[in-house]
Amino acid sequence: MTDPAVPGRSRGPASDAGSPEVASVLIVGAGLLGASIGLGLRNLGVETWLRDASPTAEAVGEDIGAGLSERAWGARMAEPQLVVVASPPDVTVELVAAALTEFPHTVVTDVASVKGSILRGLEEAGADLSRYVGSHPMAGREKSGPVAARGELFTSMPWVLCSSEHTAPSTRRLVKGLAIELGATVTEMPAEEHDDTVALISHLPQVMSSLLASRLQDTPLHRLSLAGQGLRDTTRIAASDPGLWVQILTANAGAIVPALHGVREDLERLIETMEAPTAPGSRLDVAQLIAEGNAGQARIPGKHGGAPKAFAQLTVLVDDRPGTIAHLLTFIGEIGINLEDLRLDHSPGQPVGLAEVSVEPNRRDELVEALTTNGWKVVQ
Amino acid sequence: MTDPAVPGRSRGPASDAGSPEVASVLIVGAGLLGASIGLGLRNLGVETWLRDASPTAEAVGEDIGAGLSERAWGARMAEPQLVVVASPPDVTVELVAAALTEFPHTVVTDVASVKGSILRGLEEAGADLSRYVGSHPMAGREKSGPVAARGELFTSMPWVLCSSEHTAPSTRRLVKGLAIELGATVTEMPAEEHDDTVALISHLPQVMSSLLASRLQDTPLHRLSLAGQGLRDTTRIAASDPGLWVQILTANAGAIVPALHGVREDLERLIETMEAPTAPGSRLDVAQLIAEGNAGQARIPGKHGGAPKAFAQLTVLVDDRPGTIAHLLTFIGEIGINLEDLRLDHSPGQPVGLAEVSVEPNRRDELVEALTTNGWKVVQ
Incomplete structure (x- = not known):
């Protein structure tokens, strides 16, 4: 069990990795990601300020402990060491460029889930790209907003860093240090490889899930009540926020x-x-689609990021009662x-369930x- | 907690529902479903025999306790009360028709996941449809074969019964009794409504998952190592058996x-x-797709078959150690x-995880x- 957050700074991995310590951060955009970064940094004792176009979001961010609201304190950081732009993707270029101008010595990163279009936008804007590196903490949730934020959102999750030819080594090291301090991998x-990657592993699943659910x-409803876990799993992410996804899909359309x-x-x-199920070869075509799906699915790494690993499963019948x-x-x-x-x-209609244990x-x-001897009903 | 299977018959729900008790059953096809039905019936003390085109499957079925092998005992039931055809879909019509002929007084059902084409096939074959009712226990797994069978496979799961205009009331009651005794709902x-329903809630998700995974x-692999739970969930059923699915998709092509x-x-x-992301209205089109997905997803009933219910979630940081x-x-x-x-x-790369509790x-x-007071790390 992990101890509750210790007040003050506790820096293991970052120092180990030789990354510089992040001392002061301005977070622009107090949504789920921004507020989560703020919470994580405050837990580490880092001086953290919040700025958001929405006064409410900024105030909520301060209330939950994600940083100090610039508006509430009528003050702003003179020259933060780092600015993290955690805004909606469609204003990211503008806000990163503005931060690079406002703070002429500060490193700036953003956490948008598409990286190429932002880099190109900044190049076009003539921004000082030596102080910018794009990043993408891959730790979204179906929920959004500061209220859903949590300081450990990034623990053990991938955090992709996309340096460009312009990025100064010190810029890259500082932002890498931020990610490591927040517990990310x-x-x-x-940027281009990142965008191709998320197009396949994140954006395409979203599109397919939405197409299916729609x-x-x-x-x-009486037909939908027959739905099983397959439908639930394939449509879970279809509950995602349209406002956010229209920006992501548009920004990464090329990939x-x-x-x-x-x-x-x-x-x-x-x-x-x-449409011609009795034509020669038609069965082969259908079987091939399913087989190709098998092949693709088998390539997805399992828990702990290792190669797909075959665990043994067993299924136990459980009552739906507290503690079972x-x-x-x-x-x-x-x-x-x-x-x-x-x-x-899940058990449609009855308060009994099955627990599949790996x-x-x-x-x-x-x-x-052992289970059987002790009265559990193991269903082979 | 449920007691382990009690030897002998223990009949609650079936008697309550006034359904006739099933006394003797011949199961044709000792795969996952057939062997699971056999295990369930044997637990209830029902005389159960197995017949399979594969001598191995039939023998394995007997070995795991799903019924007596006709081959091994060199005997067959004179006139079973019920025949359950649990064969691959593409031989179901043939086997149901043969059973209706072999046993002139026996009720016959099948458990194939497509029902209309089987009914039409039997009509064309001139079978005695008063003694036939199609059924579909919606309790598949990604695994197949008798070794994956379990007697409680049907507990609390939907079991659809598709009577036709020809089905005798006594036929319907007997097969309904079977489903109830096996714990199904x-x-x-x-048949036509069933096929339309499974086309949407089961077959389309399979196709979309396979299309995505392929x-x-x-x-x-280093790109796939960035995959999150969204990709895992949307592609889980892409691991399904091509041989089975080509039959299902072909048989239900019309729906x-x-x-x-x-x-x-x-x-x-x-x-x-x-392809024209800057054209007028393009963002609206994309947002509409996601919003339509939201609307469809929200209609899927939650646990216990009720209307979708909003539970409260909280997330707790947990070590990946036995017992945590x-x-x-x-x-x-x-x-x-x-x-x-x-x-x-799942936690790519690190032995720490998050448990989201509803x-x-x-x-x-x-x-x-309570959790926080006791040292657990609740991540908002």
């Missing part, structure tokens, strides 16, 4: 469109095949077996026996 | 194709918009708060305070 790649708008073309080709082929899942996990913990993953199967394959038999 | 609708076939046309239209519009999650859930249970859902955030909204504050 830093990955570095050029088909359900007119489906009668997403080729992927959409690929989807369209596959979809065309599938529709053609399914806890009893189960306590029991598993007492045998000294680590829970690698846990999936609760463990190391060589511990599975032992666990099944 | 029975829903009745015509885009990842050539993505370098799926219109949905695919809808997706194609939306996709075309999106591509067009994103259990400690957390034990603590929650001890305060008497019911865990409505639990999501573990509880009744009116218990959230109490829980946050």
